[in-house]
Amino acid sequence: MDLEIGLLGCGTVGAGVVSLVRRRAGKVADMTGSRPVVKTILVRNLDKNRGVTFEHERLTTRPDDILRDEDIQIVIETIGGIEPAKTYILEALRNGKHVVTANKDLIAVHGPEILRVAEENHVSVLFEAAVGGAIPLVGPLKENLTANEVTDLKGIINGTTNFILSEMTSRHIDFEEALAMAQELGYAESDPSSDVDGLDAARKLVILSSIAFQTEVHLTDIRIEGIRHVRAKDVRYADELGYVIKLLAVGRDHGGELTLAVRPTLIPKVHPLAHVSDAYNALYVRGDAAGDLMFFGRGAGSMPTASAVVGDVISLVRNLKLGYVASSPNGTLTAKPVVDREDDRYKYYFRLVVHDQPGVFASIAQLFGSAHASMETVLQKRVDGGCAEIVIVTHELSTTTARHLVDELQHLSHLQAVECVMPVEPVTE
């Protein structure tokens, strides 16, 4: 028996979905007795070449051909963005259809509302592809690891910035050149701000931390810093000191209080996350029973993302056979305050530009000493125009002390600029 699917959008991900559903239909039919078939595909432009073959009459520009078709049981949304995707998904749920989506922007902001409507209508919403592309993250956090109290999430969950930082490291080029390469290769959009300013990683952190910490997390809860200010010289100094720079998304549950941040971070070269290069993604999870786990793989692309979407479709087909509906990934949510913990302790990397004059370093050392901030490593490099660069990696400091140091440094007469300050991730804790 055919199980009919409506596909909203047929771009990079949608085309991969059409081809993978076709490839796996026989296997699913053998497993469940139902053969998934993409019946109707909603697009804007009927004449575009989609790089995948199907009968032209399956295409439509009328959403109702899917949302009001009583034979369609599953709707896959791969349009992206908030509207019209949200309206279509809510209507599909209200019409009793199960939904699979790859849309992180929508789930990060409207996930609770969408899950509530699904629950009210006794249908499922699955969104494995919204975070980490092919890497199973949502499923393990909501199913396989539920016996754990998850305390830590640490991840490289934006492929574009990871590609840019990897190119800056291996080719010794600056941010702008690496960004242009990413755009040429299709890893970055023409407007790259959502990726390079950290928003895309923050949206994924909202989704992951809501599930892992069983609470409702909002985008505004996350301290977000992008990678535009990271220079080739920061990458080079980090390398000299034994680190690589990554845009790290971090979520921690400190016994009921959460800290959530996305920011460029120095990672020791011996840390497993330091080896996650190019457009790959990885997530490091700590559970009280499981210990430390790391998930690694392709975070984007047509077939890797289709792998997660079609995996959700197959779970749905199996569940339908069993008469089971899984609409809420979170179960009962606990309210957990998100705090900016002033006493969180990290080592910090500082890059300062100073006028190259006698006594400058002594005044900086005195300032750090009076803040009880001890230095682990110092590099001093001469630069053009009578200036020098001083790079300091401190021992562990509280966030308050690091902020206080940045403020106090501005008052030093020989200081030209505090150019870059980044936390340093410990090897192990």
Ligand SMILES: NC(=O)c1ccc[n+]([C@@H]2O[C@H](COP(=O)([O-])OP(=O)(O)OC[C@H]3O[C@@H](n4cnc5c(N)ncnc54)[C@H](OP(=O)(O)O)[C@@H]3O)[C@@H](O)[C@H]2O)c1
């Ligand atoms: N690309 C990835 O590697 C990746 C990875 C993980 C998650 N995702 C998520 O997957 C989703 C889709 O991404 P994508 O890269 O496949 O996007 P895309 O290539 O831009 O494709 C979007 C598709 O939606 C259709 N569409 C857009 N607006 C529409 C409207 N108003 N009405 C009807 N159809 C409309 C487009 O139709 P036309 O073709 O006719 O213009 C196109 O087929 C997004 O939520 C994205 O965040 C993508």
